[in-house]
Amino acid sequence: MGSAPSADFFQPLKADDPAVVGGYRLVAVLGSGGMGKVYLSYTPGGRPLAIKVIRPEFSEDPEFRRRFRQEVRAAERVQGLYTAPVIDSDTEGAQPWLATAYVPGPSLADAVARHGALPVRSVLLLTVGVAEALHVIHGAGIVHRDLKPANVLLASDGPRVIDFGIARAADSTALTSTGVSVGTPAFMAPEQASAGTVTPATDVFALGQIAAFTAIGASVFGDGPSHAVLYRIVHEDPDLSALPAELRPVVTRCLSRDPADRPTLTEVIELCHAASESPLRQGEDWLPQAVAGSLTERLQLPAPAPTPAPAHAPAPAPTPTEVSAPGAAAVPAAPGYTPTGVAASAPTQTAPAAGAPGAVVPGHPTPPPYTQPSHAQPSYAQPSYAQPSYPPPQHGHPPYSQPSYAPGHGTPPPFHAQGFVPGPPAAPAPPRPKRTGLIVAGAVVAAVVGLVVLGSLLPDGNADKGGDKGSGGGSASPGAAQKRPDPQPVSYQGIEMPQNHQLMFADNPPRPAEEPTGAGVLYGHGDLFYYRDTMFGDEKFGTANGKLVLLNNSEKGSLETCRAVTRFTEKIGLDQLTDGSQVCVLSKAGHITLATFRGRSGVKEETRFITVDLTVWRNAEASAKD
Structure with a gap:
């Protein structure tokens, strides 16, 4: 923060x-x-x-x-x-x-x-x-x-x-x-x-x-x-x-x-x-x-913005017989602060009238003033790495009191039925003339329409007898499975992968990182990695979480091609790749990626890296099986 x-x-x-x-x-x-x-x-x-x-x-x-x-x-x-x-x-x-x-x-x-x-x-x-x-x-x-x-x-x-x-x-x-x-x-x-x-x-x-x-x-x-x-x-x-x-x-x-x-x-x-x-x-x-x-410049703080007028028409002002629901206390507005939730108070506290924050209904007690309960800082045992010879600084600094307007209570509840005192009952409306004939006729028409609709929903008896299934009124069989559409590809250009780094296709964007467990990329869980043995100079481009295929020059890199090829491996020597080489990677999580090799840094650099373009179809393997 x-x-x-x-x-x-x-x-x-x-x-x-x-x-x-x-x-x-x-x-x-x-x-x-x-x-x-x-x-x-x-x-x-x-x-x-x-x-x-x-x-x-x-x-x-x-x-x-x-x-x-x-x-x-x-x-x-x-x-x-x-x-x-x-x-x-x-x-x-x-x-x-x-x-x-x-x-x-x-x-x-x-x-x-x-x-x-x-x-x-x-x-x-x-x-x-x-x-x-x-x-x-x-x-x-x-x-x-x-x-x-x-x-x-x-x-x-x-x-x-x-x-x-x-x-x-x-x-x-x-x-x-x-x-x-x-x-x-x-x-x-x-x-x-x-x-x-x-x-x-x-x-x-x-x-x-x-x-x-x-x-x-x-x-x-x-x-x-x-x-x-x-x-x-x-x-x-x-x-x-x-x-x-x-x-x-x-x-x-x-x-x-x-x-x-x-x-x-x-x-x-x-x-x-x-x-x-x-x-x-x-x-x-x-x-x-x-x-x-x-520092002086930063002390000239902007003034709190005035509370904006409501976007919609304000609700009608409550009458003196209306009281707030239990727990909806009236809190005076403060500069720059609009409370979203306050602690429950006496149910006699009244809700403010529209347009008058903090207003109190006549005849009811005034809400108590805003207070901050004291939350003294608890004592915590010093971890083993703390220095016992150095006492925690006090300098007469009192513990900070946590305010009582903690979040998570939601906005104050609106007026509810149990908090509303009804006024005198309204006069009953005059009776309307009866229209018995119209009601009967309407019921007959509704019954006929219902029979027609019910008949249209019954199964066609000719369907099992070689009837016309190609007519406009026919429907697909209930057991016909619908294949999910292929996911949209997402492309990432010019990703630099340092030696001994890996990335995951589920990340957006994929970002090279070292194996978090320290086990090394060859034994990690990366969807794609670049490994270099500094002792023997061996460089590998591979996956620890699936299979990959190096495409031939005659094969066009696409989702269909990556699904069709079957000559799988897990590692490819960097000497097999040239600028523009394409590799299909199928991760165990179901993501399919077309990786295009774009070269590597100079061989004299102590920390080398390769550059790749990625086109990722997330969850493409799962959709192909549906």
């Missing part, structure tokens, strides 16, 4: 943006990312919030929802001084969302891009603050997994770490193919990049990279394609030649390739204090003047 604005800080809402999320009226767009879009809103008391709304395609994945629910519950326990606390959330709605306190400051990535590298003292204070934030995050049983400059915001009194643990919700789901990386390549740890292993030490490695990035203004593992950066992280040493000498002890240890050699968070803080010429104290002067000036 974040609130780092783009270059214009606050973007106006567009036609496809929701006006209200979970009862919070949205005011502006703060930014967007791989997992969702971030909006500015306000609490009932007027405090600004950053609300991240998860993208719809993630909402449809049950595994993502399960993990997102777990991570949000864990994130609610994190109440550190250097984190943006979770205020509210809805993990069960049609489109999940998460709200945190708004941080009026740029992201570290934005600040460095605009102003360049920061001075040593600012780097040390930032490193200490992020280390304290990680200590609290780890203490709640969370590993950040995606600590990067975009997830560190610069406030006037120190850094704020955001999006902690949320990246795990997208891990190991098919949805990572939609452009979301679980961990940014340039800031991954070696064990995370090579085997997907994630521990608290993974965050320490990222912290070392962030410190170096802040001091140098660039990544110590260089730029370029993600697979090239990941290769350097796993196999090469970082370039620290431009790093100030004061920062080298802490950065060098944090960037140890072996997680066991990295310092604890307590040691990181001690190393930073040892490197500083004066005591490290967070304050208004912790940032350079140019960066601090940009």
Whole structure:
């Protein structure tokens, strides 16, 4: 969850943006990312919030929802001084969302891009603050997994770490193919990049990279394609030649390739204090003047939008004898906030009249004022990886009280019959003259029509005697099976597959990734893989989840051809492929794919990759059998 604005800080809402999320009226767009879009809103008391709304395609994945629910519950326990606390959330709605306190400051990535590298003292204070934030995050049983400059915001009194643990919700789901990386390549740890292993030490490695990035203004593992950066992280040493000498002890240890050699968070803080010429104290002067000036701009928040007029004609105003259904309490409207559900109150509370939010019916008690129950932060046992010598920071910071306007209650119920006090009975309508003759005639006509319709539905006696089955009145036999139409092909051009990577045809788009179990692509579950033996130079193009066929030049690649060919294999040597070679791949899941080989990178590159075009017919094998 974040609130780092783009270059214009606050973007106006567009036609496809929701006006209200979970009862919070949205005011502006703060930014967007791989997992969702971030909006500015306000609490009932007027405090600004950053609300991240998860993208719809993630909402449809049950595994993502399960993990997102777990991570949000864990994130609610994190109440550190250097984190943006979770205020509210809805993990069960049609489109999940998460709200945190708004941080009026740029992201570290934005600040460095605009102003360049920061001075040593600012780097040390930032490193200490992020280390304290990680200590609290780890203490709640969370590993950040995606600590990067975009997830560190610069406030006037120190850094704020955001999006902690949320990246795990997208891990190991098919949805990572939609452009979301679980961990940014340039800031991954070696064990995370090579085997997907994630521990608290993974965050320490990222912290070392962030410190170096802040001091140098660039990544110590260089730029370029993600697979090239990941290769350097796993196999090469970082370039620290431009790093100030004061920062080298802490950065060098944090960037140890072996997680066991990295310092604890307590040691990181001690190393930073040892490197500083004066005591490290967070304050208004912790940032350079140019960066601090940009914080003032973000304090000029846009005003909450007025509540729009209803699109339809308003319902008639309730009479004094109407009362709300039980639990539908009248809550005064607050700027930028439209409650979708409130806790049940005394049934004597009245519903507001149309056009008058919070109005009270005369003669009934006034609703109680809005209160926030105290939810003291529970005590959690410190995991085994926490540093026992470093107590959790308190600094007199009281636990955050969770608001009572939690989502999931739905909109207030409308007026119901049991809550309506009827008025005097209306005068009975005058009797209508009887038309007995018309009723009898109508009944006779209806009976005749019914007999005609019933006769048309009876089976034709001539059908079994060789009657005319080709007439317009004939029908298909009940047992005739109808073949499902073939699925529409989906094409993907120029997919680059690094060596020892695989992809799945069910993903949209298919995105190369390493085998998550670390077993290697030859023993994985990929629908298509590219394997290269670095010792013997052997290169294979194959599948670990089905069969494939290399088509001859005379065979035209198509769905019909891929269904007809039978000379199956599982691996093809790369020396058998030339630019334009076509391979049919039939996965066990029933997907059929035509892969067109478009060449490979230069043989002198340490990390090679091939380029393929894919045409995928999903579930085509199943439809062929119907």
